Amino acid sequence: MPSRTHQFYAIAFVENLPLRGLTAHYPEARVSPHELYFPLDEGAGVYIYPFGAMVFHNVPQQRRDFELTRLEQAHPGLRTQIVREDYSLTEDPDSVVGLTNGNLRVDKLTTARAGVVALTVAQSAAMEYYEQVVESLFARTGKMVERMEARGSVPFRTRPLVRFIGEAIMNRNEVLSVLHLLDKPDATWEDSAMDRIYDDLRTEFDLADRYAALELKLRSVQEALELVVDVARDRRLLLLEVAVAILILVEILIPLFHISLTALP
Structure with a gap:
């Protein structure tokens, strides 16, 4: 089996995504508390995460646009995606699992392993x-x-x-x-x-x-x-104390003012 490059493309949104509310729009999807996943043709797949991220695995641009439109219809009011991140890895039967010069190489990319990669890219x-x-x-x-x-x-x-x-x-x-x-x-x-x-x-x-x-x-x-x-808070307390002091002063001055008026001939 020759080596193969897998591409993961993540998009983050402002809003969180309620997975249970999306299930009616994705009858083909597998849903768990942590992700919604549905496969596409030839080993491709789409992941949706409740923290507001969507990841495409080996999905061409035209199909990504279609799935984005589909998500916007399933979740009205979804604001324009604000962060995009992509990552590629190499699947090679002769490779040892690990990073080489920043490139992840795996001997076999199972569905579960692809899910781990998709989650990490979504987290980023x-x-x-x-x-x-x-x-x-x-x-x-x-x-x-x-x-x-x-x-x-x-x-x-x-x-x-x-x-x-x-x-x-x-x-x-x-x-x-x-x-x-x-x-x-x-x-x-x-x-x-x-x-x-x-x-x-x-x-x-x-x-x-x-x-x-x-x-x-x-x-x-x-x-x-x-x-x-x-x-x-200190400023407002100071103003309050000043106001109280002024009121006390007024209460003292008013009787004195009346006394001075009555003392006038």
Whole structure:
């Protein structure tokens, strides 16, 4: 059997994809809690993941476009795909499973092994989307802290600040909720070669370090927002204390004013 190159092409979306809700549109698919998969002709296949990624295995461009349109019809409101990632590997009966110069080589690409590769490529594409989200949060938080440093305080109007904090918390929770992206798939426990494939690809895509960087930036964003909130709270407390002091002063001055009026001839 001659060697063969397999191409995996991943697309990540903004939205998560409810697999159970898609089953009616993909009657030929095999569905599990972690993926929806359906085969195509000549060893090709399509994978859909709940964290908002779709992977094509040996699928030509025209058929990819068709399947994307099909997914958009099955999930109305799906926003334009935002991240694309591709990866190729070589299947060669004479090869030993492993990476060579960044190229994965396997002796045999079974359906289960192809699923492990597809999942890892999907994880990398989804990770890139969250990297963009967190980088945007990180940059906006940095600008907010710079303005606070330049002005010595936060803006008096706190509604935009509260909205931004709400957005930051929502994005942070969304990123943390996909921690399972780095979980090792169950199939790797059944095949030592698949376990090696997953570990090699996870290293190739630098998934662990990228997630650690995400967590670090999220922690920095959280600490900066806590600082801004503390400053805003202190400012509002100061204003409240000033208002209370003014009211007390007014209460003292009013009787004195009345006394002075009655003392006039």
